[in-house]
Amino acid sequence: MKVVSILVPCFNEEAVLPLFFDAISSLMQQPGFEWRVLCVDDGSTDGTLALMKKAREKDPRISFLGLSRNFGKEAAMMAGLDYVEGDCVVLMDADLQHPVDVIPQMLDKWEQGYEDVYACRMTRGSESWLRKTATRLYYKLLQAGSNYNVYPNVGDFRLLDRVCIEALRQLRESNRYTKGLYGYIGFRKTFVCFRTADRAAGKSKMSAAGLVRLALDGLLSSSAAPLRLATYTGLLVSACAFAYMIFVLVKTIFYGDPVKGYPTLVILILFLGGIQLFSLGVLGEYVGRIFTETKKRPNYFVRTLNGEKPTSR
Ligand code: UDP
Ligand code: MG
Numbered sequence: 001m002k003v004v005s006i007l008v009p010c011f012n013e014e015a016v017l018p019l020f021f022d023a024i025s026s027l028m029q030q031p032g033f034e035w036r037v038l039c040v041d042d043g044s045t046d047g048t049l050a051l052m053k054k055a056r057e058k059d060p061r062i063s064f065l066g067l068s069r070n071f072g073k074e075a076a077m078m079a080g081l082d083y084v085e086g087d088c089v090v091l092m093d094a095d096l097q098h099p100v101d102v103i104p105q106m107l108d109k110w111e112q113g114y115e116d117v118y119a120c121r122m123t124r125g126s127e128s129w130l131r132k133t134a135t136r137l138y139y140k141l142l143q144a145g146s147n148y149n150v151y152p153n154v155g156d157f158r159l160l161d162r163v164c165i166e167a168l169r170q171l172r173e174s175n176r177y178t179k180g181l182y183g184y185i186g187f188r189k190t191f192v193c194f195r196t197a198d199r200a201a202g203k204s205k206m207s208a209a210g211l212v213r214l215a216l217d218g219l220l221s222s223s224a225a226p227l228r229l230a231t232y233t234g235l236l237v238s239a240c241a242f243a244y245m246i247f248v249l250v251k252t253i254f255y256g257d258p259v260k261g262y263p264t265l266v267i268l269i270l271f272l273g274g275i276q277l278f279s280l281g282v283l284g285e286y287v288g289r290i291f292t293e294t295k296k297r298p299n300y301f302v303r304t305l306n307g308e309k310p311t312s313r
Pocket of ligand 1: 008009010011012013042070071072073076092093094095097203204205206
């Protein structure tokens with residue numbers, strides 16, 4: 001029988017975790033597959049890990065992996081992918097925003113031979129207007145800038161075949177933007193649609209600053225377009241400056257130059273200064289990422305696997 005693993009990264013989810021286990025328990029009674037669950041505790045400071053332990057005592061098909069601190073959802077998912085067993089894995093959030101009843105549809109597609117079945121959001125639940133608009137604009141920008149597809153309205157809710165898991169495990173970069181990585185690995189993809197529910201309990205762990213950081217990682221890790229943007233803007237400005245120089249030169253030759261031009265000077269200095277700072281900033285963002293990548297630090301450390309010391313991978 002084929003083994004299906006459900007992978008859930010959890011960070012301070014004690015409010016919602018019991019509801020989550022309830023929700024998947026009926027799914028796990030469905031025949032035809034051997035079900036497993038791997039919960040990754042991303043350094044929670046509340047009772048999340050204890051709840052996982054209790055769930056495992058009740059149902060040994062549930063395993064848990066405790067990280068040594070909060071590494072963020074991207075790293076938690078990577079840890080999960082490293083330890084997960086089975087022929088395919090279903091990645092989902094613990095907060096029940098990803099409805100469990102979509103999973104059988106995903107499994108159908110998987111059995112038809114697709115290797116990466118992603119769930120496409122039809123609605124975004126009760127997110128703020130600001131977050132929805134920012135997300136929409138961001139995906140437009142990302143689509144324009146990167147070399148492979150990053151689909152809007154597709155989150156981390158997806159089914160991955162073993163081949164995709166093995167592929168993702170080889171991508172060990174520390175500035176992770178998993179959504180871009182799914183595109184990078186390729187494989188046969190298809191989608192199912194779902195309506196995002198509201199969080200069943202607890203609060204969102206994604207702070208505004210965290211989202212901005214993730215967005216930057218996405219933009220800068222999947223393309224060098226921002227670097228090119230800096231180059232093009234520089235070129236454009238230089239071309240304009242050159243034309244203006246000729247203009248000033250000709251004007252001076254024919255009409256002389258009474259000492260004026262203060263506004264022009266100030267405008268030019270400010271404008272050029274701005275462009276230079278912007279380009280430096282773009283460069284700096286890339287250099288910063290090179291810096292963290294060259295350290296080649298592991299993206300996470302494991303404290304416990306099912307309550308015991310982890311065996312090394
Ligand atoms: N999460 C995590 N580590 C973090 C932040 C979040 O493992 O540092 C998990 C969280 O427990 C949840 C999922 O990632 O299962 C999605 O997080 P959340 O619902 O807070 O984000 P949102 O749905 O608002 O984007
Ligand atoms: Mg959520």
